[in-house]
Every structure is written in C-alpha cells, then in structure tokens.
Amino acid sequence: MNKKESILVVGASGFLGQQIVKLLETQQNVIYTHYRNPLFPDSIRFDFFNDDIRYILDKQQVGAIIFASAVEMNNQLDKVRYSMERFARACEDRRIVYLSSDGIFEGVKGLYSEKDSPNPQTTYGKNLAICEGIIGSYCNNFCIVRPSYIYGFSNGTLDSRLKKTKSVLESGGTVTLFNDMFKSPLGVKQIASAVIHLTWLDFAGVVHVAGKRLSVYEFHRRAMSALNVDITHLNGCQMPIKKGFLRDTSLDSSLWQQLTGTRPCDIKKTLLQECAALGNDSGDGLS
Template sequence: MKVLITGANGLLGQKLVQLYENQANVELIATGRGENRNPQGTYIYQQMDITSNKEVNSVILKHRPNVVINTAAMTHVDQCELDPEACQKLNVDAVAHLIDACKQTSSFFIHLSTDFIFDGENGPYAEDDLPNPLSKYAESKLESEKLLQASGLKYAIVRTMLVYGIVHDMSRSNIILWVKQSLEDKKQIKVVNDQWRTPTLAEDLAKGCVLIAEKKAEGVWHISGKDLLTPYDMAMATAEFFELDKSLIEEVDGSIFTQPAKRPAKTGFILDKARRELEYEPVSFKEGLAILKTQLAHV
C-alpha cells in the first residue's frame, strides 16, 4: 500500500510517519510545506504546498498513492477569525485541490475535521448529529467535509479534538505541555472550567487513521480520547501527575477571556461506532499523561 500524508511536519503527521515507518508493507510519502522535521527514515519526503493546485497535482500524480491522509490545516481558531481568506485558502480551497488530484489517481482520501463543527449545546456528539458551526474555523472545516461528501471519491472524514502529545521537533505547543511548562516556570495560569472536551492523545488519533486506511472504512468517524474533561480538569491532572504546584492554577470561566472566535461549550465524542467497526480503543487521560512523560524523557 502506498500512503501519502499532508502536513507531515505537524504533531499528527509526525506520529503517522512513525507508525508507518514500522510497517514493511507500506510505501510512505510524507509531504509538508517546509523542510522535513521528521527523523530520517525509509520514507520519501517531498515539499508540497497544498494551497497550490499545480504542486498538489504534480506530487499526487507522480506518486499515485492508494491512500491520502490530509492532516494539514489552519487550526488556530482565532487566527482563522481574523484572517478568513487564509483560512478559506488552507481549509477549503486546498481540500478541493486534493480532491481533484485524488480523483485522477482513484486514491482513498482521509480528511481530518473537528468537534468545532458542533455548537456545544448537546455534547457529547455522535457522527450523525447535526453540525452548527460557531466560528470561521468551524465553518471552513464543515465546508471541506461537504466538498468531500459531494466529490464521488471514496473517503473518510475523521473528526477529532484537542490533540495533545509531543514529537522531537514541535512547531506549536498544546494544553498539556503549556500547563507543565508554566508550572515548572512558577507562573500563575488561568484555566477555564466551563468548556468540556474529550482530549485526544496524538498516538490514538494516528492509530485511528491507520485503522481507517487499512480497512478503507468509508464515511464519518469520531476519533478522540474517552474522558470528558474541562481544561481545568486537564490542568489539575497534569499538575498532579508531574508533581507540580496546583495552587498556581486559577479556575476561571471563559467569559474573562476576549477571544475573536466563539468556542462551543460542551463537545466530546461518542466513540461507539469506532469501537464497534474499527476496534478503536483510546487510552485514558491518565494513561496518556504517562505515555507523554516517557516520551519527554527522550526528547
């Protein structure tokens, strides 16, 4: 099987490269906008800007992958609100370019989406619950889902949320690493208690994508962690696990922050479909922290 990954320098992208590196029956093409940030391996790395229709066509037609996993996106929610043109270009137009190229190679297309397509009024959510996006980011991701659903391609949409983890060359942090670093630096932090998510270990998300690719499992999939927590719960658990000062964490509600983009209050995913049809089983949040701790020792 030949697999092409977009966004291979990101957290999920790097975890997918690691997973596929250990599979002898997979020929891997890792792509990203800049220089390769993954450790050296047997895979091919090729620069590809997914906002360039010409580059996308050139690379995909050259390699003719059986499976394309699109992990690349503009995910900074407030930045999307402030720069809707860039958001549209990366989260919607680029997906249209990938769809066009995949049609020519009959590639199975796995596309990453988000819990933010829901309004947070009735979480946790199953795959067939009705979306109601609250922000430009959420709208762009829902629009990209609709493009894929209307494309005629064989596809899977993988919705996930609040991905955490570490790789050897990180371009951006995540909530767990931010809390840990802040407390180690003896900084006081304010963390919200009125939003609920099922935080997702990057390894679990990568495993979910690989299971879908192996089975060519079509349709929409919810792939996340299993514990419904507030960011405050996560911060307290992180402090406890790493034996840091919990008194530095102040519990607040979201109204104290002025953010350009509106966030859904309570999302979280119901994982019954993925458990039943993919045999997907994520680790608990505490197990995820233990995995992270082991990895931090080697980074």
C-alpha cells in the same frame, strides 16, 4: 489499496502528521509533504493553496492519502473552498482520510455523535465544514476523522497546550482555566494509530476519534499531575458569556470504538507511558 502502494501524508510536519508518519513507516511505504519546515529527509514541499497534488500522485504509486494539514486556519473561505475542490478532484479515485475536528459543532449540547449536523460558529469551523462537504461530494472512498483536544508527546515534543501550562506553573506563575468548557482529549499516538487503522478499514463516512468528556481545567489538572507538576496554582473558573467561546464540543466516540475494538486510554496512563518511553518521568527538559 495494497501493500505495494504508498500512503501519502499531507502535513507531515504537523504535531499529528509527524506521529502518523512515525507509525506508518514501520508498516507501509510512506510519502510525506511539508509546506515550510521539512522534518523528514525525503519530504516533498507542497503548497496546498497554489500547487496541484497531481504532480506528486502522478510520480508515485499512491493508494491512499491522509490529509493532516491545518489549512482550515486560513481566514479566506473562498480560497479554502477552491483549493480543496482542486485537491479532492485529484484524489477522487483513491482512499482519502481527512482530519477535521470538534470545531465543526456549535458547542451547545456536547457529546456530539456523527449523526449530529455541523453548525460551525467560527471561521475555522466553517472551513472545516466546507472541506468535509467537498471530500464527501468528490471522493467515494473517504473517511472524515474528527478528534477533539490532541495531547501528549509527538517526536519528543509536548503539545502546545500542556507545554504552556507546564512552563507557567513550573516558573511559579498561576494558570486559570475554564471548568465549564468541555472537550474530549485523546493522546496523539492513539489518534495517529486510529487514523492509520481507519485508512485500511473498508468504511466510508465520519468517525469521531476522541477521549472522555472533561472540562478544560480538569484535563490540565490530570495532565499536570501525571507530569509531576505542582498544581497548587492551577485554578478553575467559569466561562464568560461571550460570543466566540464554544462551551461544550465534546464528542461521542462509540462508533470508532465499535469499528476498531479500541478504547480511549486515560490521561495519566498515556502521559506516564510516554514519559517513560522518553526516559524522563516528568517531561522536564523536553522542548
């Protein structure tokens, strides 16, 4: 694609999608879609399960598509498969970057690399595997991006995980989180920047865009400390042996670092910078 062509962001109203749009608007002509809630004045309504994306592609000079819509949360595997096949066929001649996640793995060994085979254990993970497979089969010029936990402030709003923990602790409640469940958290702005970089990059395949391996408890502890929240009542506990819990879906992101020359920013630095940019040293008062 070239600078005269537009980039289409599907799912621009989502937590990551809106951050991608914010960064892209300063670099490229952007077209964006929403399903229920348009956050941008020129946003186009698009129903992934009922609409054909061609009606947008045919009217716009689209050179690349970034798919950041959380359609995989739908419980109907066949519905997701059919809709993604229709979508991929329409986009097969364009660059497409599909946002997947660490939920595609079974969560046994951790630090999964792009060479590890997916083995999803949940409906969400199975939908991710279906979508990844379709994108890889129909589209020649594709990049599948797998993040882990996405955190930070997007459009002035703190991510739902940290927002909930922060709210409970500040109201005097107790929060207990697993100290033996592991993820690879990375800030939303760094992930959005990576997605844009990979959209332009001449690379086809899967890339893990993620931070360092941390337990869920440790992640929240560091984040709350950075947000100046008292962590006296933030406790860690062991994860129960129960089907449905994925113990360690942490990701090895060395390929992303090699491709882009980027290193993951640490949690404290990320949140302090974002709070400073918002004019608030702790995120207090932000919705």
